Each structure stands twice: as structure tokens, then as C-alpha cells.
Amino acid sequence: MTDSWSNSAHNASHEFGIDLHLDRKGPGLRTGLIEALREAVRTGRLTPGTRLPPSRSLAADLGIARNTVADAYAELVAEGWLVAKQGSGTRVAQRAEPRKTSPAGPPANLARSRATYSMLTGTPNLAEFPRKQWLTAARRAVTAAPHEAFGIGDALGRMELRTVLADYLARARGVYAAPERVVICSGFRHGLTLMAQVLRARQVRAVSVESYGLDIYRDLLTSTGLRVPPLYVDEHGTRTEDLAGMRGVGAVLMTPAHQFPTGIALRPDRRAVAVDWARSTGGLILEDDYDGEFRYDRQPVGALQGLDPERVVYLGTSSKSLAPGLRLAWMVLPEDLVPEIAAAKGHADWMSSSLEQLTLAEFIASGSYDRHVRAMRLRYRRRRDQLVAALARTAPSVHVTGMAAGLHALLELPRGTERSVVQAAARRGLAVEGMSAFRYETADSGWRLPEQDALVVNYASPSDSAWAGALDALCAVMP
Amino acid sequence: MTDSWSNSAHNASHEFGIDLHLDRKGPGLRTGLIEALREAVRTGRLTPGTRLPPSRSLAADLGIARNTVADAYAELVAEGWLVAKQGSGTRVAQRAEPRKTSPAGPPANLARSRATYSMLTGTPNLAEFPRKQWLTAARRAVTAAPHEAFGIGDALGRMELRTVLADYLARARGVYAAPERVVICSGFRHGLTLMAQVLRARQVRAVSVESYGLDIYRDLLTSTGLRVPPLYVDEHGTRTEDLAGMRGVGAVLMTPAHQFPTGIALRPDRRAVAVDWARSTGGLILEDDYDGEFRYDRQPVGALQGLDPERVVYLGTSSKSLAPGLRLAWMVLPEDLVPEIAAAKGHADWMSSSLEQLTLAEFIASGSYDRHVRAMRLRYRRRRDQLVAALARTAPSVHVTGMAAGLHALLELPRGTERSVVQAAARRGLAVEGMSAFRYETADSGWRLPEQDALVVNYASPSDSAWAGALDALCAVMP
Numbered sequence: 023m024t025d026s027w028s029n030s031a032h033n034a035s036h037e038f039g040i041d042l043h044l045d046r047k048g049p050g051l052r053t054g055l056i057e058a059l060r061e062a063v064r065t066g067r068l069t070p071g072t073r074l075p076p077s078r079s080l081a082a083d084l085g086i087a088r089n090t091v092a093d094a095y096a097e098l099v100a101e102g103w104l105v106a107k108q109g110s111g112t113r114v115a116q117r118a119e120p121r122k123t124s125p126a127g128p129p130a131n132l133a134r135s136r137a138t139y140s141m142l143t144g145t146p147n148l149a150e151f152p153r154k155q156w157l158t159a160a161r162r163a164v165t166a167a168p169h170e171a172f173g174i175g176d177a178l179g180r181m182e183l184r185t186v187l188a189d190y191l192a193r194a195r196g197v198y199a200a201p202e203r204v205v206i207c208s209g210f211r212h213g214l215t216l217m218a219q220v221l222r223a224r225q226v227r228a229v230s231v232e233s234y235g236l237d238i239y240r241d242l243l244t245s246t247g248l249r250v251p252p253l254y255v256d257e258h259g260t261r262t263e264d265l266a267g268m269r270g271v272g273a274v275l276m277t278p279a280h281q282f283p284t285g286i287a288l289r290p291d292r293r294a295v296a297v298d299w300a301r302s303t304g305g306l307i308l309e310d311d312y313d314g315e316f317r318y319d320r321q322p323v324g325a326l327q328g329l330d331p332e333r334v335v336y337l338g339t340s341s342k343s344l345a346p347g348l349r350l351a352w353m354v355l356p357e358d359l360v361p362e363i364a365a366a367k368g369h370a371d372w373m374s375s376s377l378e379q380l381t382l383a384e385f386i387a388s389g390s391y392d393r394h395v396r397a398m399r400l401r402y403r404r405r406r407d408q409l410v411a412a413l414a415r416t417a418p419s420v421h422v423t424g425m426a427a428g429l430h431a432l433l434e435l436p437r438g439t440e441r442s443v444v445q446a447a448a449r450r451g452l453a454v455e456g457m458s459a460f461r462y463e464t465a466d467s468g469w470r471l472p473e474q475d476a477l478v479v480n481y482a483s484p485s486d487s488a489w490a491g492a493l494d495a496l497c498a499v500m501p
Numbered sequence: 502m503t504d505s506w507s508n509s510a511h512n513a514s515h516e517f518g519i520d521l522h523l524d525r526k527g528p529g530l531r532t533g534l535i536e537a538l539r540e541a542v543r544t545g546r547l548t549p550g551t552r553l554p555p556s557r558s559l560a561a562d563l564g565i566a567r568n569t570v571a572d573a574y575a576e577l578v579a580e581g582w583l584v585a586k587q588g589s590g591t592r593v594a595q596r597a598e599p600r601k602t603s604p605a606g607p608p609a610n611l612a613r614s615r616a617t618y619s620m621l622t623g624t625p626n627l628a629e630f631p632r633k634q635w636l637t638a639a640r641r642a643v644t645a646a647p648h649e650a651f652g653i654g655d656a657l658g659r660m661e662l663r664t665v666l667a668d669y670l671a672r673a674r675g676v677y678a679a680p681e682r683v684v685i686c687s688g689f690r691h692g693l694t695l696m697a698q699v700l701r702a703r704q705v706r707a708v709s710v711e712s713y714g715l716d717i718y719r720d721l722l723t724s725t726g727l728r729v730p731p732l733y734v735d736e737h738g739t740r741t742e743d744l745a746g747m748r749g750v751g752a753v754l755m756t757p758a759h760q761f762p763t764g765i766a767l768r769p770d771r772r773a774v775a776v777d778w779a780r781s782t783g784g785l786i787l788e789d790d791y792d793g794e795f796r797y798d799r800q801p802v803g804a805l806q807g808l809d810p811e812r813v814v815y816l817g818t819s820s821k822s823l824a825p826g827l828r829l830a831w832m833v834l835p836e837d838l839v840p841e842i843a844a845a846k847g848h849a850d851w852m853s854s855s856l857e858q859l860t861l862a863e864f865i866a867s868g869s870y871d872r873h874v875r876a877m878r879l880r881y882r883r884r885r886d887q888l889v890a891a892l893a894r895t896a897p898s899v900h901v902t903g904m905a906a907g908l909h910a911l912l913e914l915p916r917g918t919e920r921s922v923v924q925a926a927a928r929r930g931l932a933v934e935g936m937s938a939f940r941y942e943t944a945d946s947g948w949r950l951p952e953q954d955a956l957v958v959n960y961a962s963p964s965d966s967a968w969a970g971a972l973d974a975l976c977a978v979m980p
Contacts, residue, residue: 347855376826
């Protein structure tokens with residue numbers, strides 16, 4: 023038997039005036055015939071109303087059993103492709119419209135052109151993902167998992183992971199975290215979305231945000247119906263003392279360990295002022311600890327959360343320490359927020375894979391996480407040193423600021439040069455962001471941020487093979 | 502050196518009037534001292550305002566270097582636990598309030614009692630999850646993944662998985678699915694949430710739902726601001742002919758292949774009527790194909806989506822075929838919905854792990870998925886046969902209805918007995934749902950559903966070791 027029935031079906035197809043090209047596909051005659059008929063209707067070769075040959079004659083033409091054809095017709099009737107009426111045989115249904123033949127092009131985000139090098143913020147060195155160790159953890163976790171782990175599970179996350187994280191965060195970040203207060207989410211933005219919903223339900227109208235930061239977070243808050251009055255960032259971090267004068271602010275979103283993107287650690291007295299504000303007003307501090315593990319000149323400063331676990335919501339993530347592709351992050355909540363977040367999370371059924379949660383729990387418990395963070399700390403530190411040294415050689419007037427921490431540094435530029443430097447970098451195939459991309463000024467803030475021109479440079483993300491080229495391109499465009 | 506510094510610190514601690522019990526914890530003296538001091542403040546042993554001993558004298562008492570103590574103090578000042586003022590030494594900060602000592606009890610959902618057996622709907626046999634094959638797929642997928650796979654990725658999902666699914670769904674479910682129209686989501690409810698948002702943005706006011714179904718889906722739609730007028734389900738499935746008389750309905754949520762929970766396949770002419778309605782009104786059909794892979798008496802009926810891919814949104818999931826714990830599901834969209842869903846999904850950053858997506862792609866492409874579904878089809882079919890046989894023996898008056906398909910069957914009970922049967926089952930340790938749990942009647946529907954007493958029995962989910970006991974308990978409570 024050949025791959026096509028076109029010739030053998032010729033007799034039967036003549037009865038209804040078209041040549042029935044039925045390419046045989048898939049396993050089995052019956053399935054192949056069904057698919058061929060479906061395809062013929064879809065592509066318009068069999069038009070609505072067309073009467074099909076009686077099953078007996080088509081079967082004879084094809085040299086197959088009549089039942090096979092009758093079954094195929096019955097199936098397509100059941101699916102709505104064909105209609106069978108007593109006395110008038112089987113016809114192509116009226117509603118089976120031919121599909122559009124022009125396929126859609128690739129979505130815009132696939133079609134966009136890519137730079138040769140990227141020093142855009144937000145991504146660690148993806149080439150360093152510890153694949154083997156992760157797979158070892160996955161094997162152990164999936165093999166040892168109880169059957170119920172494959173079920174729907176607790177909306178707040180697997181207790182195994184919450185327990186391991188509570189221990190890790192206490193040890194590494196000074197977070198007070200009973201496992202019951204740890205909630206697994208699929209990224210910082212997921213956690214912030216849940217918090218925004220809960221705050222709105224609590225009648226909060228405004229969440230203050232830092233005057234430098236990511237616009238996607240501000241957009242997320244405003245789309246939930248919250249106002250986002252800015253809090254000024256100066257050389258000692260965020261001016262938390264200004265919170266006292268702000269009306270109707272129920273929470274503040276901050277990056278105290280390493281302000282993003284200025285790279286400043288919040289001054290101790292300002293940490294205290296923030297907690298005092300939260301206590302006296304009943305407000306909440308949302309502590310975005312996005313890269314707290316990475317400090318190069320000293321031990322990391324502990325999280326603000328430890329100062330008052332009932333007034334600070336701690337938000338951490340594996341996106342910088344491991345990989346954003348895992349979509350695993352965590353929140354540590356004040357006790358009274360747990361039921362509200364659980365309700366918001368459970369209602370939307372927005373949960374992470376149990377198997378990935380168990381894998382991360384095993385990865386941390388086995389010590390692999392600590393080892394990976396230590397190894398990355400050395401590599402990123404070396405990268406930062408190389409960046410500083412290269413700039414000192416080639417562009418001594420450019421000042422590198424921001425703490426020796428995290429994945430990025432700030433390069434201060436002469437006034438009025440930022441935009442042209444970003445454009446010059448793009449022409450050399452280097453994607454990099456200027457400080458202005460992170461500046462948040464609104465008419466009602468009552469002040470203006472200093473017009474500091476600067477680049478925000480992610481020195482961590484280029485792969486080892488791209489690093490030298492990226493650094494060369496960067497130095498070449500410095501004023 | 503011992504595990505406690507209480508004795509050696511006695512002299513220094515006398516200076517401020519309390520006995521300084523510092524348990525040594527963690528690696529290194531400095532870290533241990535920091536943690537011990539933090540803990541002392543947290544638990545209230547060091548109260549706000551308390552003056553700490555000068556670093557020199559505490560160091561002497563502890564027999565450690567003065568710098569270690571000075572470093573620890575500096576760290577705690579940076580974190581806000583302590584304050585240092587020129588001339589007045591180091592004190593415990595005012596804001597470091599002792600934490601509540603009464604720990605929260607376990608959350609309600611952990612504390613709830615569990616039945617010995619469960620035949621509640623929604624879960625496949627979790628004991629049958631193909632752990633080895635899944636890990637094999639994970640190893641291949643994670644090893645072969647490009648570096649960029651560990652990054653944030655396309656909000657619509659990994660193209661590898663979308664391509665494999667497009668092929669699988671065309672082959673197994675008759676779905677017309679170009680990869681660009683396939684969107685990965687983390688469960689049916691995630692897909693429905695996104696659809697509800699997009700429909701609301703399109704000014705749709707109402708989504709019709711079947712008169713039998715899950716209340717969580719109705720709640721999800723109403724919480725987005727949509728009305729959910731019911732569509733009557735009779736012995737031939739959902740009365741799609743009633744859609745024509747319903748005002749302002751922009752979409753209908755349906756389970757055409759296997760109505761949940763009645764177990765009826767939508768009659769062919771009603772499939773056609775639904776598509777006609779969608780075409781003539783510009784409405785959308787949301788096709789919930791939750792268990793389409795499982796049919797025992799014949800080949801599964803193909804998806805409605807194939808009839809008109811521009812008017813039907815197909816929603817499928819791995820929750821029944823593999824495990825709900827994976828949180829991997831998919832939608833196949835009309836072309837014009839793709840950008841709107843992409844915007845809704847990307848805005849919320851609600852994405853699944855890249856690694857799990859690549860693992861599922863490899864699992865399907867390698868044939869493991871088909872093999873698993875075939876194996877489960879045999880097992881579940883046997884379970885269904887055993888259920889029917891056991892009831893025929895022990896409760897011949899109970900009629901088993903619903904197609905030979907999926908994971909559940911309907912047991913029709915004598916009028917007025919449903920509630921007492923559910924309660925009797927609970928007393929025997931068997932959790933099972935009555936039909937009334939799925940009935941949706943509203944005052945404005947204009948009709949009443951027949952008061953058919955019935956049990957909705959998931960015969961698939963008990964493990965092999967629990968099956969005999971579950972079946973015995975079920976038969977024992979039949980009237």
C-alpha cells in the first residue's frame with residue numbers, strides 16, 4: 023500500500039466531483055482516514071454540503087474494510103465535521119469553515135533583534151547554572167517524594183521547602199522565619215501582586231516606592247488601584263524620614279540591603295526610622311532582598327525583617343542566586359498576613375510545581391545552594407574588580423559607585439552624556455541601560471532628582487566567552 | 502571552648518545588670534556572637550536601651566579578639582539592632598521589640614483530618630506517576646538546554662514545548678494548533694483567569710457556564726466581574742441551542758468531550774449549534790478538555806476546537822494525564838487572542854519553570870507521554886469495570902451512568918438518599934461527593950434541574966493498596 027490513496031479513491035471520489043487526495047498519516051488505517059478527511063475539510067478541499075461517497079464504495083475503492091470507513095464517518099459525525107441524515111447519506115457539515123491559510127508570523131518578542139553583548143540588569147550568569155547538582159537534587163527529591171506530593175498541594179507551598187528556607191534565611195540573612203510564615207511564589211512580581219491585592223482589600227490606597235527603581239513594579243501596583251508616591255533616594259539610601267509626612271501611605275516598597283539601582287546600603291538610622299514609622303502607623307515595609315547573598319567587601323548586612331517580623335514583609339528569590347527560569351521565590355510574612363495571602367494565592371491557583379519546590383529544598387538542604395552562592399560570589403567579585411581596573415586604565419574620569427555587592431555597578435558619567443553613551447554602546451552591539459531608565463519623578467513629589475548621568479552595568483551576566491568583548495565595548499564608548 | 506559563653510561573659514554582663522547567656526551557634530566566632538546577640542534582643546533578654554559592655558571588656562571576658570566583638574557590634578548597628586553614639590557606647594535600639602513567644606499553630610489546611618479513603622474528583626492515581634521516566638526526561642532536557650533557557654523567557658511558554666504540544670494535540674485530540682497559538686499555563690484555572698481578564702477588557706459582561714460543574718470556576722469568573730448565566734445540561738449534554746436566547750453572553754465555558762460531572766458527550770448537532778452561535782454572535786467557546794485522553798469504549802471524540810480554531814479556545818492540562826503537582830497546562834488560542842493573552846500573562850509575570858516545560862516537551866517527544874496515557878487507560882478501565890461489577894453484585898438497584906471515559910462515574914441513587922449516603926461513607930472513612938455539590942441553579946435561570954440523587958465517584962485516584970477498601974466502603978453504604 024502506498025502513502026497516498028489518491029488513485030485508489032478516484033472512483034468513489036468521482037461520485038462527488040472532486041479528486042479525493044487522502045494522504046495516509048499516523049498509526050492505523052482508521053485513524054489515518056479520519057485525519058485525512060479532517061484535513062480535507064479544513065483546507066477546503068471538501069467544501070461544506072459536499073456529499074461523501076457511501077462507506078461501502080469508498081471502502082471498496084480503498085481496498086479496506088467497510089467498517090473502517092463507517093467508523094471514520096461516525097467519528098467525524100460525532101466531532102461535528104460531518105452530518106449524517108437518514109436517506110441523504112453523509113455530508114460535510116456547514117460550519118466546518120476552511121481555516122485561514124496564512125500562518126501568523128513569529129510573535130514580536132521572538133522577532134526582535136538581539137545585541138551581541140548584554141549588560142542589562144536582572145539576570146545572573148546563566149552559563150553558570152549548576153545543571154549537574156540540580157539534577158542530582160531532582161533525582162533525590164522526586165525519588166523520595168511521597169505520593170501526595172504529585173497532588174495539588176498547599177497553596178502556600180511545600181512544607182519541606184518552607185522549612186528549609188526558614189532555616190536558610192535565618193542563617194544567611196538574619197530573617198526571623200517560622201516555616202508557617204514562609205510562602206513560595208513564582209517570582210518577586212508574583213509576591214508583589216499578591217501583596218498588592220491584600221493591601222487593596224485592607225483599604226490601603228498608596229504604597230510608597232523608591233525614587234529609583236523598576237517601572238514594572240510601579241505599574242503592577244498602580245494597575246491594582248494603588249497610588250505610588252515616591253520616596254527620595256540620596257547618598258545614604260532611601261529617605262525613610264520622609265514617610266512621616268506622607269498621607270495615606272499604608273506600605274513602602276524598599277531595597278534596603280542594596281538599593282536598586284544606586285547600589286547604596288540603607289543607613290542604620292534610616293532602617294530604624296522605617297521600622298518606627300511602620301509601628302506607629304500600622305504600615306508595612308515590603309523588603310525586596312533581590313541580591314542580598316552577594317556582598318564582596320564584607321559579610322552581607324542582615325535583612326531589615328529581623329528588626330520587626332510583624333511589620334516587615336521579606337521578599338527573596340532564586341532569580342539572582344540561581345536562575346530566573348526556575349520561577350521560584352519566597353515571602354516571609356507577618357503572622358496576620360498569612361491567611362490573607364493564602365486566600366489570594368489559593369483563589370487564583372497560582373502555584374509552583376511541587377517537584378521543583380522539592381528539588382530546591384533538597385538543593386539547599388544538601389549544601390549545594392551555599393556552595394553555588396559562594397562560588398558565584400568569587401566569580402562576580404572578580405568581574406567587578408576587572409571592571410573597575412579596566413575603567414581605571416581606559417576611562418579614569420568615570421567614577422564607579424555602588425557598593426561592592428550584587429550583580430551591577432553604577433558608572434557615573436559627565437553631565438549630558440548618558441544618552442549618547444547608551445547609543446554608542448548599542449552601535450557596538452552592547453545592550454546597556456542608562457540611569458534615566460530607572461528614575462521615577464512625578465509632578466507631586468515636590469522635588470527633582472539630581473540629573474546624574476550614569477550607566478547601570480550588569481557585570482555578572484555575560485558568559486565567560488563574552489565577557490572580554492563586552493568589557494572592551496563598554497570601555498570603548500566611555501567619554 | 503564550651504558551647505556557652507555564659508560563665509566567661511559573666512564579668513562583662515555584670516556591667517549592665519543581666520546574665521549574658523550567649524549560646525555559640527553557626528560557623529565562626531563572629532557569626533556566632535552576632536546571632537547570639539540578635540537572639541538575645543529578639544527574645545527580650547536584652548531590652549531596648551540596654552547599654553552593652555565595651556567591646557574591649559566583652560572580648561577579654563570571652564577570651565576572643567577585640568576586633569571580633571567590635572565587628573559584631575558594627576554589624577548589628579548596620580542592621581539596626583544596636584545604636585552606637587559617640588560618648589555613650591553601644592545600646593540596644595529602641596525599635597528592636599521582642600518577638601511574640603507564642604508560635605502560630607499549624608494552618609487550618611494542615612490540621613484538617615483526613616479520610617482513610619478518597620474518591621473525591623479531580624485527582625488521578627498519584628502512585629502511578631512515572632518518576633523514572635520523568636527524571637530521564639529531566640536529565641536529557643536540562644543537560645541539552647541552551648543557556649538562555651535559564652533566563653526569564655517568553656511569557657507564552659518555551660517554544661520547544663509549544664511545538665511538541667501542537668503536534669501532540671493535532672494527533673491525539675484533533676486540535677488545530679500552530680505552535681504560535683499554544684500558550685503554557687500553570688493549570689486550567691490559570692488559563693481561565695487570563696481568559697476572564699481578556700474578556701473583561703473586551704467589554705464582555707457574561708460567560709455562560711454549564712448547569713453542572715465546579716463552583717470554583719464560577720467564582721473565578723464572577724470575581725473578575727462577569728455574570729455567569731447557566732446553560733442547562735440534559736441527557737444529550739449541554740443545551741447549546743439555548744445560547745441564542747441569552748442576552749449579552751460573550752463566551753461559554755463547556756466540557757464537550759465529557760461533561761463534568763454528568764459524563765455525557767455533547768451530541769453532534771449541539772456541537773454544531775455551539776459553533777454556529779459563536780460565529781453569528783462573535784462569541785467564544787472555552788473548551789475545557791480536562792480528561793479527553795481517557796475513553797475506554799472507543800477512540801476519544803476529537804476536540805470541538807478543530808471545527809473552528811478562530812472561535813474556540815481549547816484548554817488542556819497534564820493534571821489528569823500526569824499529575825496536578827506539575828502545574829502544567831495549555832491553551833490553544835484563536836489568532837487574534839494571542840497578543841491579548843500575552844499581555845495579560847506577561848504583565849503578571851505568571852510563568853512556569855523553564856526546566857519543567859523543557860522536561861515535559863522531552864517527555865512527550867520521546868513517546869513517554871503516550872505510553873503513560875495508554876497504560877493508565879488500561880488501569881482506569883479495569884477500575885471502572887471492577888466498580889460496575891461490584892455494584893451489580895452488591896447494589897443492583899444503583900445505576901452507573903456517564904460514559905466509559907475519564908476518571909469518574911455517576912452512581913444514580915434513589916430519590917432523597919444522596920445526603921445520607923455521603924454521610925454514611927464519611928463514617929466509614931470514605932470521602933466522596935454527591936451530585937448536589939456540582940449543581941448550579943440560580944433564580945434567573947427559569948428552570949429547575951431534575952433532583953437526581955447521585956454520587957460522583959473518582960475510581961481512578963485510590964492507590965492499588967487502597968482500592969479494595971475504598972470499593973468495599975462504597976458498596977457497603979449503597980442503599
